[in-house]
Amino acid sequence: MSEDPNQSKKSQQEPKTSEPPVIDIPATKPKRMPIKSQTTPQSVFNVLWIIMQLVFLCILGMLYILVYLKLGWSGVWKMTLLGTCGLFAVMSFLVIIGGALDVRKLFRRLREQENESKSID
């Protein structure tokens, strides 16, 4: 058994001329034909996702209209103020945590780039 795995591969690929050629029969696995009906294209999911977001926007718009009809502009701005501040608080929490991880990732990539450019030099 050779220590070099590449070498052994090479010897397998180039059979000696004195020996009859060995026909490498691949292990016969029953091929599974792709079942078309089971794979949904990614674009369908994308469209559904966009529709879902549009529905969310429509619901939000209807909510605004209802608030306007019931409480007038004052109610609309109250809801806007509370809603955006609440969302911003949640988003800030997520961004502070996720951003810290991204900063680490960014520096790792930049260090790799720096090392690569040094090795090229």
Added chain:
Amino acid sequence: MESALTNATGQTNFTNLDWGIVAVYLLLSVAVAFWVKRFAGNMTNFVGAGRAVGTWLGIATLTGTEMGLITVMYSAQKGFTGGFAAFHIGVIAGMVAFLVGMTGLIVVGLRKHEVLTIPEYYEKRYGRRTRILGGIMLAFGGLLNMGLFLKVGAMFIVGITGMNPDGNALKLVMVGLLALVLIYTVIGGMISVVITDYIQFVVLSVGILITGWLAVESVGGFQSLFDEADKLKGREWFDPTDAESAFGWEYLAWMFFLGIVNCALWPTAVARALAMESTTALKRQYKWSSISFAIRMIIPNLLGICAFIFVMTKASDLQNLFFPEDPDAKPINNLYAMPIYLGRILPAGLVGLITAAMIAAFMSTHDGYLLCWSSVITQDIIAPLFKERLNNPTRIKITRILIVLIGFYILYWGLFYGGEEDIWDYMAITGAIYFTGAFSLLFGGLYWKRASSTGAVLGLLAGITAIIGLGPVQQAIHPYIPGSIDGKPITLVEDTTVKFEEFKEKEIPEKSFVQYMLTDFIMAPFEQAKPWRRNALEEWTAIIRQPSGFMQATEITYSRDDEIEVREWPKFKPQTGDVISFYKPISGARVGLMTVAFTMLVFILGSIFAPDRKSAEINPNDSSPKDIPPLDPTATKTSATQDERPMP
């Protein structure tokens, strides 16, 4: 009045502890810039952070850049003057940013092309001349747009810290801030910008929520805030569509377009998008940032509203400053309202932290903008003129020199510009010089196959007409504004009243239906006065020109067929023999919308009547295909890889 302002700013809670907090914070920011300097070796890293920014960091940096001190100041000013109705600006901005994130409108197309700047895309789609012209327009509009940032930022610091605004404090703060920003941007490039944006996001997001809560408490709580606003101002402060409000439907439409511009066309926002690691991350960044796009306007609006209620109900000294009872007294610039108010309501320690965060916000906006405009000039004007022969170190050197030059320009402009628009409206109009053309070029380039380079050049040039929205420009060209009234010699001057030869009623000639419709349609944006009627010229502007050519402009408060009355003479008292002429100022929103329509029309007509020669792109045997660049995004890697070359 000036010493009253000094007294007003002097009553701040800002202490030495707060100065300490500010100093430590700023030192940390500069230290970060020095630390990341070694990574800013090539142009892609210096300008685009190596295109390695993750989603959350992307949101932080986009928010950090867009929620700058200037945004806080102009939004507070809008809240102070327009009340809750000003919230619509933030709501529309957030909604549009979400839609852009959902559909990927423009930004995903740009990201797929792997360009560093928008004019670089122009070259790939329309050719080199369009890139250079696009770069010039972008730099021109952008630099004008940035012109007042330094002054407004310095006004905040003077107002909140209690420095003496009557002396040289404003100028000294401007110089100090500029020096700090220049050092920090020149050294670190986009990587330091991204990192400090993140730190700023952490401090500012927490700080601004606490400040908002304290501001509401300072006027008696949430319900009291709305009740007081209703009592003081009524419907006009709540309904943005109301004709009496500071806005109206036209303004709303303009804000919708500006919402698209802010997130999908404005180079500093697009630069963040182009630095994202993938288009999926980019879309997510925009959807989440839509909250920031809304909140960056809404909370400062709230601070402005609270400042107004505080001034009107709890601080009579400030009320005299901002709304003097004496009709001859000139009110103080209302940009000072929010910082003076915050200086009074925030406790020591917190006021220092908020000021530090605001200065950081100021720095992050400035560094983003300085880097953006300087790299546009380097990459899109200078480098193409040298036919891409400039190597990376030279480009970075030129970019750094330009950053310093732009810094000096904004110092000069901040000291000497004399326009009196709201800051937000000033920025919208100056930005429109660039973005009206850019909208047509990017939208057409990405989604319309027949868009041609001739149409692109014409569209860019048509965008210059947006400059008409600026007050000083309208004054200079007022004889050419449709509906303006020619000069008449002044016959008598009494205090603030001027008499002249009377206007005689004109008979309007009969027109055919077609003529009538056409005239009405074209002239609709321009008001046609009947000056022989009482008060027909109210809110118009009178221009008085001396025989020597020296002139002044002032708003008319009352008019009759042979006289007008004004509040004051800003520069000189007119004399008999001076010439007086009149024009109705066109609002920035109206000029902006007209420019958008005009630019698109020019772009479409140019593309239809002067299409590009397609054969040059398709025929591989053609010996000179370089004039028209390939449309295939994969074929555009050349210049990107050229930028990736490491520094020797």
